[in-house]
Amino acid sequence: MSDCLVAYPKEMSPALAEVLGMPPHRLYPVWQLMRGVGFDIAHRYEAEVAAALHFLIPLAIRHEDWRSAADDELGRIRHAIRRPATRYSADARYEGGVITVTAYASDDPGPMREFRPVVTIELDEAHATELLGTLMIALDTPRAE
Template sequence: MGVRYPDRIPPALAEVLGLPPYQLWEVAMALRELGFEVPARYEGETGSALHFLIPIALSHPDDWRPAAAEELLRLKAGGQPDTSAMPGWYR
């Protein structure tokens, strides 16, 4: 099923969950530009950004920011989403 959600919040996950709205908005806009269905409401944008970032933070706890940027660049270059870490994530 991908990445298991932990019983205790690791630092990387706490950092992602505590991101300010303007940073989540930037991720949501990048996802929208890549063709992902991101609802045009605050809740949808925030949820889409968190849905993208949480599995990355759990998979790359020491370097989740570079891993997220790398994944966005890979998708921008035409790569397919890594659905093993993000079940249900599709275009």
């Protein structure tokens, strides 16, 4: 997430109202993920809720569709968790019969590995299955050293 300050609006947008009105139990996955990638969050309920709100409020101010922005940002953090030693990562999401596959790359040597999308493709289930089979065959094929 960007380190820049966000001006707090005079009027509350529907997105900001939704984030500020979230029940604390819905914030649990956010603070757990934040803690998992190294955010220093005290093990007190108030501190955990505050950390999650601190993460989500700027997204709600900047983006009316704050959920997508939060998904993108949390996805970037998840990639840092799963693949800290590599420059490449990927993500796949299924929605409405369409599988969206995104490949990411990073040239950031730091622990958070700022991953940026390189290519995104959308596939129906049949083509996704074919792609998976092709990848499995390619990975199973001996390579010349």
